[in-house]
Amino acid sequence: MASMVVISTTAIPDHVGGALSRWLIEPTPGLYVGTVSARVRDELWSAVSASVGDGVAVLIHPADTEQGFAMRTAGQRRRHVIDFDGLQLIRFAANAVDTTPASETASEIVN
Template identity: 85%
Template sequence: MPSMIVISTTAIPDHVGGALSRWLIEPSPGLYVGTVSARVRDELWSVVSASVGDGLAVLVHAADTEQGFAIRTAGKRRRHVVDFDGLQLIKFAADERGGEAGSQELQVKL
């Protein structure tokens, strides 16, 4: 049974965007939306994840989970999907300096 999918991409090769636009619409640059079967969804995702290069991609699709959807990611990114008691949550990766990404240290001089 077909279901709606959303694929968000950043800095992917042009041929990957072309392959996605054959099956999905692109309402905004790098954002692809459509209704496809699970087989087509999996085939599209295998092409995207194998060709993402230095870019990144996120797939969100309907699934039989508590949240009602599943998330798949490919490429280098700061946000990682983690499973927490059956829920998919987003965790920020630590930055290069060893701190949490997005956190800032406040130094006060007295």
């Protein structure tokens, strides 16, 4: 079953944007929106995350969670998605590059 996906990108290579625009529309630069199957979504995300380079990409898609959606990120960024008791929240890193291990959870940060 197809569902809506949103991919936001910053400073990605041109060929990545071209690949995304084959499946999704680009209403503003770097923002791709469309309705695709889970398989196509995962294949697109694999291509984006593998070639994001110095850029940043965020994927938001429907999921069976309390929030109703899931987020995936790729690239160096100041904002990081963390899991807090099943909710995906955004944590800002003090520096542009975060030194916190990816496995650290929000409850460990708070304590």
